[in-house]
Amino acid sequence: MERYLLQPTKSVHIHVSHQRKKGVSTPLFMNNDEIPSVQRAIHLDIIRTDSMLNNQKANVDENLKKARRKAYSIFGSGYKGQAGLNVLSIIHLYKSYVLPVLLYGLELLLPPERIINCLEAFQIKFVKEILRLPDNTANAAVYLLSGLLPIEAQIHIQALTFLHTICSQDRNSIEWALLERQISFKSVDSSSWFIQVQHIMWKYELGTVADLADNTPKEGKMEDTCTQGGS
Structure with missing residues (x-):
């Protein structure tokens, strides 16, 4: 994987189900060892369930x-x-x-x-x-x-800033590939992070994620654009 090194001793598996009735979790293996399946884990100080x-x-x-x-x-x-x-x-x-x-x-x-x-x-x-x-x-x-x-406005600012960081990545990076796939295949009612940020951009009349990806403003100009959109 690009720039990522997985640690078998620190890796766990969380089965995420989008249905109310939870299905059977399929075992995952790394280096022939089964990855422990858990209900809750912490990664980068963010709780995952x-x-x-x-x-x-x-x-x-x-x-x-x-x-x-x-x-x-x-x-x-x-x-x-x-x-x-x-x-x-x-x-x-x-x-x-x-x-x-x-x-x-x-x-x-x-x-x-x-x-x-x-x-x-x-x-x-x-x-x-x-x-x-x-x-x-x-x-x-x-x-x-x-x-x-x-609080909501501050979360939106952080989300838009993070989106700008992703759009500024090299087009051969995993982040860019994920962005391109999500905005191409996900519908407007999807729970995808990129689609949720798209709704935030529509709220402040900032255009679309696709437009931002194709014409990413330089560092320092994104804040001016957000200010104009929110005014």
């Missing part, structure tokens, strides 16, 4: 736990009150240390709105405490005062 929905739920729950621990380890009880840091410093620390933990890997999983709402609730509650705002403050006011983007 036997279904995409379980992947999304498991990773969001884990990210929330890690983000809370990170927030309390950095701020403790000193981010509120007169003895705490100023608001701009706290927002900067949140964006630099807590937010990456909260969103880790979600540009690949693209969780649905009902799962994103859990992340949104965490961010809104945290920012309200920072700004010492009442609980009934509108979310729009919270984002206007803090300068932060909603």
Whole structure:
């Protein structure tokens, strides 16, 4: 495989079924040794399970736990009150240390709105405490005062950035071959990652994945295109 070296001792097999009734898993072998079949595994700190929905739920729950621990380890009880840091410093620390933990890997999983709402609730509650705002403050006011983007928008930005990275690969690479196959054969209602990103591009009027692949903007210009599309 291109640039990949599989480690037999670290490799496991997860049987993914798209049907409600799970079928029989076919044994897989590597170097004449059967690969262990498991229901859950972690790769690059991203949890993998036997279904995409379980992947999304498991990773969001884990990210929330890690983000809370990170927030309390950095701020403790000193981010509120007169003895705490100023608001701009706290927002900067949140964006630099807590937010990456909260969103880790979600540009690949693209969780649905009902799962994103859990992340949104965490961010809104945290920012309200920072700004010492009442609980009934509108979310729009919270984002206007803090300068932060909603969680969904930040996931979309990361997904589009990752797509741009794939489109910038050599056309003989595995990544490019996978992109070309997915956008050629998958329908618009497919659960393929590329098709989901296509829906994101349509939402912001950014064209199609195929157009982006054929005319990939240089580094630095993609952000300008996204800004114009979202305005």
